Amino acid sequence: MGPTSLVDFILQPPVFHPVLPYMTTIFGGLTHGKMVLMQGMVFVEAERFQVDFQCGCSLMPRSDIAIHFNPRFRSRPHIICNTLQNGHWLEETKFPQLPLRRGEAFQLLFLFGQEEVQPFDASRTEYPVAHPMQLNSSKLAVPYSHPLPHGLAARDTITVRALVCPEPEGFTLSLREDPSHILLRLSTCFRSRALVWSSYPDEAAGHSGKVTTYFPFHPQRFFELLLVCAEGSFKLALNGIPLGQYDVPWLAWDLVTELRIEGDITLYSVLS
Known part of the structure; x- marks a missing residue:
């Protein structure tokens, strides 16, 4: 079952070094x-x-x-x-x-x-331990490039945790074969309030579609975006809410060698 309202997407920003009692x-x-x-x-x-x-x-x-x-x-x-x-x-x-x-x-x-x-x-093994988030890490400065030297495969996941800037125009996540060739891109535009995926099987053709009728991102709001690779498709989830499966039969995951993130967000962690 998909999300029924914007409140389903709410994920609060992290609080660092709170004063106790908090x-x-x-x-x-x-x-x-x-x-x-x-x-x-x-x-x-x-x-x-x-x-x-x-x-x-x-x-x-x-x-x-x-x-x-x-x-x-x-x-x-x-x-x-x-x-x-x-x-x-x-x-x-x-x-x-x-x-x-x-x-x-x-x-x-x-x-x-x-x-x-x-x-x-953290010592328990039957549940996946969440990775610590980093504050103001120079390694996560945007624009950010994350190498994927061995490519991706079905069931691989990419998790991005970030905070939207106060006055954002938009941000993008792109999977690339090389710095000049984008294979798959997720684009967020705050002006048109749209989250769109686009894929480029070759230089002459492209395919795109709107991810959701909702626009779940807000200025100064923390989010966690999960991308799951599947055979001939990919799945998205935002703040633990599934956004659906999207067909990309022409996309070869093993050709993906780089994840690039650009735009008006502050990164806290990128996991792949």
Whole structure:
């Protein structure tokens, strides 16, 4: 099922070095499939810390807390999870295994399902660990070129995480056979509010199409774009929302040797 409104595309920008205690609004609420990534360092002398996903920010009366995640580092380290409802804590759940360590960096990923939430730490292997994003990295300056010396193949993926500039005109992602020959290009134009893909099987012909009737990009809004290679086609997803499959039977993925990104965005990570 495709997206039903613009709110389905909302992905909040990363917050770097927040001052604790830290509170922020989650745009669109915690819907099924949403993820929250947290990276930090546990103090050497830490006794505990907590992450609360709550319904508002009222102090009197206190807002309900849907999920209270509370690692404790005393003589027997453990994790407490609970829910606060109408000012009263419900029956807590205790997890005796605490993978977090005093004085060590950590990465936590909260995945929200229909009726449950699953926290994952960086040491777990059954769930793919999100890669850290970089702030103001000279290696990710735009225009950006990412070499693909071995080409691409079916099932290969490219993930781009970026922040749209305050007054954007547009940006493009292009897959190239060489610097002068573009094989596939995704173009975003803020003036016409269009996201369009174009492919060029040869110098004399080209094919293009609109990706979605929505225009899901906004100034100063963070996004994650996923491109999946398939046999004779490619698939797109934006902020975890599938945008569909697009046929390009003339495109030979093994000829792609370069990913180039240009335009009015700030890159945080490019994975392939």
